[in-house]
Amino acid sequence: MNTRHPTLLRHRSLPIARPTPVSREELQRLAEECGAADIGIVSIRRPELASELQGALSLLPTAKTFISLVVRMNRDALRAPPRSVANLEFHSAKDETQDAARRLIEKLNALGYRGVCPAVGFPMEMDDFPGRTWVLSHKPIAAAAGLGQIGIHRNLIHPRFGNFVLLETVVTDLELADDPGLDFNPCLECKLCVAACPVGAIGSDGHFDFTACYTHNYREFMSGFGDWVEQIADAKDAGDYRQRVSDSETASMWQSLSFGANYKAAYCLAVCPAGEEVIGEYADDKPGFKQRTLAPLTKRPEPVYVMKHSDASKHVAKRFPHKPRRFVTSGLRARSAQGFFRSLPIGFQRGLAKDLDLLLHFRLTDGQADAEQVHEASVRIKDGKLSVTPKLEGEPDTVLVATSDAWLGYLAGEKALWWLVATRAIRIRGDIKALRSFAACFPR
Ligand code: B12
Numbered sequence: 001m002n003t004r005h006p007t008l009l010r011h012r013s014l015p016i017a018r019p020t021p022v023s024r025e026e027l028q029r030l031a032e033e034c035g036a037a038d039i040g041i042v043s044i045r046r047p048e049l050a051s052e053l054q055g056a057l058s059l060l061p062t063a064k065t066f067i068s069l070v071v072r073m074n075r076d077a078l079r080a081p082p083r084s085v086a087n088l089e090f091h092s093a094k095d096e097t098q099d100a101a102r103r104l105i106e107k108l109n110a111l112g113y114r115g116v117c118p119a120v121g122f123p124m125e126m127d128d129f130p131g132r133t134w135v136l137s138h139k140p141i142a143a144a145a146g147l148g149q150i151g152i153h154r155n156l157i158h159p160r161f162g163n164f165v166l167l168e169t170v171v172t173d174l175e176l177a178d179d180p181g182l183d184f185n186p187c188l189e190c191k192l193c194v195a196a197c198p199v200g201a202i203g204s205d206g207h208f209d210f211t212a213c214y215t216h217n218y219r220e221f222m223s224g225f226g227d228w229v230e231q232i233a234d235a236k237d238a239g240d241y242r243q244r245v246s247d248s249e250t251a252s253m254w255q256s257l258s259f260g261a262n263y264k265a266a267y268c269l270a271v272c273p274a275g276e277e278v279i280g281e282y283a284d285d286k287p288g289f290k291q292r293t294l295a296p297l298t299k300r301p302e303p304v305y306v307m308k309h310s311d312a313s314k315h316v317a318k319r320f321p322h323k324p325r326r327f328v329t330s331g332l333r334a335r336s337a338q339g340f341f342r343s344l345p346i347g348f349q350r351g352l353a354k355d356l357d358l359l360l361h362f363r364l365t366d367g368q369a370d371a372e373q374v375h376e377a378s379v380r381i382k383d384g385k386l387s388v389t390p391k392l393e394g395e396p397d398t399v400l401v402a403t404s405d406a407w408l409g410y411l412a413g414e415k416a417l418w419w420l421v422a423t424r425a426i427r428i429r430g431d432i433k434a435l436r437s438f439a440a441c442f443p444r
């Protein structure tokens, strides 16, 4: 290095820069100037945020603190039945939230602190798809930072603004004391979100059917898009494509690709009356609130995307017969043995499993015989519940031994089961009916 370089000389001539002390109040004021409606502070080392520590340090190795931000959304836009209006609100609020965090980071930089924020929504780390594609999980961080608590619909509810907020997290080396957690849950347990969801994704007992939400609401994202591409690939000609995909669905996909992917529902947020600034219109006139807010969404005739034989498909037929069902695949495919075991609780359809009592042992292998990796798990389905234990235990009904490649290839519809069994790439011992009943709990 040239020790006489002008930049180096200039650097050496300056006094050593020390960060300017910042108080909690000052930080709140700066964040509000940047567009945040509220902030919460929590250390990146809080035990309940252990799952977020690695993500934080990957963004900023000297990180000490999470600053969680909320930005408000216009609730009337989310409630308006035309989804173009709700989607514009989501997209604009997403941009505002991202900008608020960027501006706050600029202010922190000017005071001598470093800061980074991951995406509010997209882009995410699609190399990791279908695993965890998000760098930080904003909801648990916001809850630990005292900005609210998670409601029955699995979204964060702010005590004043309700769930009409988007979240962002700034990772910084500024150190401040943690904010206290919120000592009550703003969720009223009114179950309006349960009634509003077109695919029954939100159970009144707090259960969340991830694939139901993902298959419908995210039809024009990630693997819903992949499913559409496969429709094009499989179609014999233009006429066949039009049989599979309506003109409005093609136009809708173009719209999502051109202007940002659009959600199909988000009704759970729209109808939620929690939060000081929201509760009045519900508390003062519950029937009127339901008529004005819930009914326009539940009565809306609209295509609903479901997997055939799923709990969601039955839910639509029973609760919303005026909403036509469109049978599609979720497009989600596990590509590793670990990914397969992790995907089981996400894809499990408890309605289909309510009368089952099964125990299965899986032994999946990767690599050559001299460097073989073995992945084992016991999977129990009982009383409509699923549990996955990462070891072989109990007396199984069925034992499945296979190479990961063979089993995952069969699940992805890329390899025929009879051939895999004939070539002994898959070996099944015990009750074959139990394996079929197990498979039926995971429609694709
Ligand atoms: C993954 C994700 C989803 C998934 C899973 C939702 C969920 N309950 O976690 C899907 C695609 C279904 C989804 C839907 C929606 N989301 Co979303 N989503 C996220 C994301 C990227 C991470 C969520 C998270 O931390 N999950 C982990 C833990 C905390 O959640 P959990 O409920 O305990 O567990 C679920 C997940 O882990 C999931 N899961 C487990 N493994 C895998 C693997 C894959 C591949 C995927 C996709 C999911 C998944 O399944 C579990 C059971 O549901 C965040 C953005 C971010 N970076 O934080 C936004 C975020 C949570 N979403 C948000 C919103 C607004 C929505 C929608 C309303 C979108 C819309 N406009 O329609 C719906 C609401 C659905 C609902 N009722 O939850 C907001 C919530 C704001 C708030 N007030 O809380 C966030 C925080 C974005 C933001 N920056 O503001 N979302």
Ligand code: SF4
Pocket: 151, 152, 153, 154, 186, 187, 188, 189, 190, 191, 192, 193, 194, 268, 271, 272, 273, 274
């Ligand atoms: S709609 Fe009611 S039950 Fe659902 S999250 Fe909001 S307050 Fe809780």
